[in-house]
Amino acid sequence: MDRIPILRIGEMLLVSIQVDLQDHTALMLQDDLSNRIVETGAKGVLIDISALEIVDSFIGRMISTTAAVSRVLDAETVVVGMQPAVAITLVELGLTLSGVRTALDVDRGLRMLRDSVEIPVVGRGVSPDDGRAD
């Protein structure tokens, strides 16, 4: 059975959806993701859907729910790389994903998260600017 991998990058989690989502895969992802956020104490979640070409109302709602769940667990969610056709479909379906932040690509999404997520404790010997893009 397909499982969507969840990668950890520092304080953030990266979910890259590279296959067309089935309903059960999507539900499993939601489950896995919430578990991982709690485990890792991630402050940001990046969902890359650039390879997703087909969405229906279920997947659309699932993206929105996942973002809401992450926010409750105190992790900012950014959906990145949406295809134009997918965006049009979602708007036609009336799903505007209000409350979900979006970015054009992973790079910008990452920057967006870094700017907004506060990392309060900085280890000694590491400059606070390390790893920042700007």
Place this chain on the structure above:
Amino acid sequence: MSSQPDQQWIDLLRDNEDEVIEAWTAAAEASLAGRMTGGDLANDIREIYNGLLAGEGSETDIRSSVYDGLRALLNDLGRTRARQGFSPTEAATSIFALKQVLLDLLGRRGDLGAYRAFAKLSIIVDDLGLYMLETYANARETVIAQQAETLLELSTPVVKLWDNIVALPLVGTLDSARTQVVMEALLQALVDTGSEHAIIDITGVPAVDTQVAQHLLKTVQAARLLGAECIVSGIRPQIAQTVVALGIEFGDIHTKANLSDAMLLAMRRSGLDIVGRS
């Protein structure tokens, strides 16, 4: 199956073939006002003539299978005439001319029985003319549809104003078909150029009603899903008044009176400032 006397018209055509074709060509040529060469026309007419004879006079319904060849020929002719810009009357007259030719021929003979045969043939000729007109109209519609499509593509240029900023100057009325094309073009441009700001300039849109506003909102929402922000600019005073009178809510979408203000805002948002020298 028709009875024997009803088939007299086929004999009439067969016996006077050369004479009828010649007169028919002359009549058709007059109606087409010299815009086709006599040779081409004579060929077309001879083929129609042969097509008619192929039925052996047994059928008066031109949709029967014996007239398959004839119908294909008329399809072809109807399309060609439409492309060449002949009017419907001109196209149809080239067929209907056959009636006048035969009537003249019969008038010289004064044969009463032959008139009955003519009446029969007359029905077929009318059907042929109508059939060709139908093809003609279809061909015209195809041309119009193609032109409409071309217009749609022409009317949606997405221009890059600056790094990170694209503009979409809209000219003409926005309907749902056009909005769809506009939306796709804009979103594709945002993805291709990696721009985070889009300016939709509606200076050239003559009127904004609830439907147009709805379409604009959809475009802005779709752009947001991609991670880009839209600014709507070029709102004329009358349009602003109409929008308020209609109770249209643009929500949190930024609107500006002109393109330059919108561009300034977009540059601010992407962290740029324009500073005068000295």
